[in-house]
Amino acid sequence: MANQYEKLVAQKARLKEKMAREDFKLRQSKYYENRQVRKARSRRLIQKGALLEKYFQADKLSVEQTEELLKIFADYVNAHKPSKFKNDQLKN
Numbered sequence: 001m002a003n004q005y006e007k008l009v010a011q012k013a014r015l016k017e018k019m020a021r022e023d024f025k026l027r028q029s030k031y032y033e034n035r036q037v038r039k040a041r042s043r044r045l046i047q048k049g050a051l052l053e054k055y056f057q058a059d060k061l062s063v064e065q066t067e068e069l070l071k072i073f074a075d076y077v078n079a080h081k082p083s084k085f086k087n088d089q090l091k092n
Contacts, residue, residue, distance in 0.1 A: 053059040058066050 052066070052070075056066075056069065058069065061069065
């Protein structure tokens with residue numbers, strides 16, 4: 001009887017270790033996925049910022065000045081944006 005109890009205790013310990021390993025793998029996987037999403041967002045923001053500087057010649061402007069410039073044109077651009085560029089039609 002004691003032998004069977006020891007086997008069950010050992011089995012329980014192995015299962016706890018296995019659960020811990022699987023939990024670690026899950027957390028690691030989620031971290032990797034989140035990291036990939038963040039990297040993609042960072043890349044997209046950098047690309048859009050580069051386009052902004054290129055077409056608005058805003059490379060010498062501060063962040064605040066760039067925001068002021070964008071605020072000036074935001075209403076016009078949003079009102080005259082072609083339908084293929086509107087948020088509800090984008091498929092990103």
